[in-house]
Amino acid sequence: MGREVVGELTGLRLVKSFLCFQIALFFILLWPFTSSAVTAIEQSRRLQLVYSHLLDFRSNAAPIYETSGTLEVSVDLQPMPDIDARIGAKTEPVETLPVSGRLRLRGFLFDGWMLGISSVPGLTIGKQKATALQTEMGLRKTWGSIQTGLRVSQSLWEILGQMTTTRYKDRLENRQQNIDFSLGLDWSFWQPYAGIGRGILNSEFWIEESQITLKIENHVYSYQFVGLGLRENTWSFNFEQHRTEDFLLHFQLSATQKF
Amino acid sequence: MRVTYDLLLFLLSASLLFGCSKADTLGGKAPDEVVISGTPTWENGIGDLVRSKCASCHVIPFSFYSPHNTPSTLNLSVYDNSSNIRGANILGIWINNGILEKALTGVARKMPLEYATPLTSREIESLKSWSTSGSPKN
Numbered sequence: 001m002g003r004e005v006v007g008e009l010t011g012l013r014l015v016k017s018f019l020c021f022q023i024a025l026f027f028i029l030l031w032p033f034t035s036s037a038v039t040a041i042e043q044s045r046r047l048q049l050v051y052s053h054l055l056d057f058r059s060n061a062a063p064i065y066e067t068s069g070t071l072e073v074s075v076d077l078q079p080m081p082d083i084d085a086r087i088g089a090k091t092e093p094v095e096t097l098p099v100s101g102r103l104r105l106r107g108f109l110f111d112g113w114m115l116g117i118s119s120v121p122g123l124t125i126g127k128q129k130a131t132a133l134q135t136e137m138g139l140r141k142t143w144g145s146i147q148t149g150l151r152v153s154q155s156l157w158e159i160l161g162q163m164t165t166t167r168y169k170d171r172l173e174n175r176q177q178n179i180d181f182s183l184g185l186d187w188s189f190w191q192p193y194a195g196i197g198r199g200i201l202n203s204e205f206w207i208e209e210s211q212i213t214l215k216i217e218n219h220v221y222s223y224q225f226v227g228l229g230l231r232e233n234t235w236s237f238n239f240e241q242h243r244t245e246d247f248l249l250h251f252q253l254s255a256t257q258k259f
Numbered sequence: 260m261r262v263t264y265d266l267l268l269f270l271l272s273a274s275l276l277f278g279c280s281k282a283d284t285l286g287g288k289a290p291d292e293v294v295i296s297g298t299p300t301w302e303n304g305i306g307d308l309v310r311s312k313c314a315s316c317h318v319i320p321f322s323f324y325s326p327h328n329t330p331s332t333l334n335l336s337v338y339d340n341s342s343n344i345r346g347a348n349i350l351g352i353w354i355n356n357g358i359l360e361k362a363l364t365g366v367a368r369k370m371p372l373e374y375a376t377p378l379t380s381r382e383i384e385s386l387k388s389w390s391t392s393g394s395p396k397n
Binding site for chain 2: 041046083084086089091212213241
């Protein structure tokens with residue numbers, strides 16, 4: 001009998017969570033992708049922005065208030081979208097893996113304060129070597145089942161390898177600062193949430209063959225996200241769908257062990 | 260632990276169903292085009308076309324997009340020569356010699372380069388028409 005009641009409640013929560021999640025996702029997907037005829041320089045800049053945003057470290061967690069002393073270790077995975085790497089009449093021979101990832105550590109201090117660090121430690125994948133480091137600080141507050149989170153972060157990326165040609169090694173260096181706010185609900189082990197964020201990107205792309213550096217300086221951008229967290233004992237899993245500027249949709253998954 | 264696996268499986272399934280991953284890189288978009296009406300001259304359209312499709316690299320001083328081997332004595336953003344810098348008036352000869360179709364021995368590679376904005380068929384037609392008529396300024 002008890003199991004039946006719990007089962008019904010869980011089913012109701014599931015329906016509620018997904019209704020909320022789908023509505024948010026629907027609004028995100030409503031924004032159309034638009035663009036007209038372009039120059040090669042515009043294509044080059046857009047490609048650099050897309051790769052930079054895909055490197056961006058996001059929250060990838062529901063803004064759940066955790067007690068002081070809690071430590072989280074996470075693995076984040078990000079499926080990569082299909083990327084049309086054509087610039088002018090040339091298709092850049094960049095080969096990305098279907099999935100990228102990072103390791104993340106978050107510690108919760110007093111009154112909802114959070115510190116975090118993420119890393120991709122010099123991983124050589126295919127023809128490229130990626131190194132990344134991110135630090136973040138956040139504040140989470142709770143009012144009953146309503147949860148809020150404010151987060152600032154800084155990421156540094158360096159990718160070395162074959163990007164514009166297979167005969168030379170190029171280098172992409174990114175610096176990004178982000179701030180985002182998220183609002184969520186804590187329904188037992190379901191945590192639907194949504195948020196908005198702003199970022200500043202500084203990117204330098206050194207092309208060895210041409211010996212030029214393509215720079216993106218102080219590019220301010222916005223992003224929105226909806227997510228769903230699932231929590232069971234000390235484990236939690238998370239799905240987060242992102243929309244960045246008006247040209248990129250991507251999602252991230254994470255598995256977290258809490259100590 | 261069984262519940263944990265179920266949740267993970269559920270989340271992965273939900274991600275596959277609802278996750279959206281898409282990037283508009285502009286890679287599939289048509290190249291920008293300068294359409295010229297009337298007789299093409301430097302002042303009537305060719306100047307805009309050459310500045311858009313050629314002078315993004317061939318300009319003095321060099322632009323951020325100019326590769327390292329770009330000639331330092333060629334400025335296609337202007338028509339006339341100045342001191343030791345050649346202007347776009349030289350283009351007519353090169354176009355007549357086929358630079359839009361092949362590399363010219365001792366002069367240049369086939370232009371535009373593959374990672375530059377491609378010329379459309381109408382633009383090529385306008386450039387050839389301008390060249391055969393002596394690449395006039397006005």
